[in-house]
Amino acid sequence: MIRKETKRVTVREGYDLWAGTYDRTPNPVVAMDSRHTLHLLDPKPGEKILDAGCGTGRNLARISKAGANPYGLDFSFGMLRVAKKNVPSVPVVQADLQAELPFRSAQFSAALCALIGEHIEKLAFTLSQLWKALQPGGWLVFSVYHPDLAEAGKEANFQLGHTEYRLGAIRYTTSDYLELTWAAGFREIRSFEYRADQQLVDQIPSASELLEKPVIFALKAKRPH
């Protein structure tokens, strides 16, 4: 019998290792986010949109298709390499969301931060950097793996060979996300919760254990004028 090993890695190591198979990993959280979050962002032709933590470019491609001008940022070279293959025409930059962002202030019409929250320890700082990067009147759309899932002990993980890699999850609550967004200066904050349904189970049968449970928590918030 082959024994499966479990390994804890840092978030950055984890995504570097996962990059090559990430897009092929059936993932109910990604599937639910794909269904809902871009509708909240509602990208418009000509808008300059930051995808903070763009990963393999899943949303860069869709933002671009809507006629907007996406700009990707991620700290994993592995994920960015795949993004560059998936959407070669979209500019991307390697940077850490927990450090000063490499942009002039107020240059994006909107910012998307999808499925990263539970990895960010310095979330107050990251949100203030996104606030600064947005033009006054610009919208932030921030989606996360629902805190109930983190609370139930679920975390980002994947398998390579006989090893299961675990990336950890900071246990923010929905109130933490709302309060930190307000404290960073955002206003007109609206929140959304998306639950697993039969459509998801038809797409990814292993998601049946999540049926009716909240999978995605998302916020839409404005940098005021």
Ligand SMILES: C[S@@+](CC[C@H](N)C(=O)[O-])C[C@H]1O[C@@H](n2cnc3c(N)ncnc32)[C@H](O)[C@@H]1O
């Ligand atoms: C679950 S993936 C989501 C990718 C993409 N947003 C999507 O929804 O398909 C999380 C991404 O966040 C990136 N990430 C995590 N922490 C980060 C940080 N501190 N700075 C920049 N990127 C980060 C990871 O490298 C990874 O690509």
